[in-house]
C-alpha cells in the first residue's frame with residue numbers, strides 16, 4: 001500500500017547561511033515521547049503537501065515560515081519513515097512569530113551546526129539529519 005505522507009520542516013535560523021536547526025521533542029504518543037523530530041505532520045485529504053506544512057507549523061509552533069529548498073530523499077523524493085509513513089522535508093525560516101511547543105511537543109531547541117546530531121532523534125530521522133550535516137549548505 002502507498003505510504004501515508006508526512007510533511008515536515010528543517011527550520012533554520014537563516015536559509016542563506018544555516019547555522020542553527022530547530023529540533024522539537026515529542027511529548028506524545030508515549031512510544032515517541034522524549035525523541036526529537038522535525039515539526040510537521042500528516043497531509044489531510046484535499047490539502048497540498050505545502051499547505052499541510054504551513055498548517056502544521058502554525059498549529060504546532062504558532063509560526064509562519066518561508067520555505068526554502070526541499071530536502072529531496074532517496075525514496076521517490078521522499079524519506080521512508082516506516083511501513084506506514086513517508087516524509088517530505090523542506091528547509092524553512094521563521095517569518096512571523098516565535099516557535100513555542102504548543103501541542104505534541106514539550107521542548108524546542110535550536111541546535112548549533114556542530115550539534116545537529118546531539119539529541120536523540122526519532123530512529124527514522126537520524127539518516128536525514130546525517131544527510132543535512134553532510135550536505136554543503138546552503
Ligand SMILES: Nc1nc2c([nH]c(=O)n2[C@H]2C[C@H](O)[C@@H](COP(=O)(O)OP(=O)(O)OP(=O)(O)O)O2)c(=O)[nH]1
Pocket residue numbers: 006007008032036037038039040041042043081085087122124125
Ligand atoms: N512530524 C514528524 N513526524 C515524524 C518524523 N519522523 C518520524 O518518524 N515521524 C513519524 C511520527 C509519526 O508516527 C508519523 C506522523 O507524524 P505526526 O504524528 O507528527 O502526524 P500528525 O501531527 O498529523 O498527527 P495526528 O494529528 O494524527 O496526531 O511520522 C518527523 O521528523 N516529523
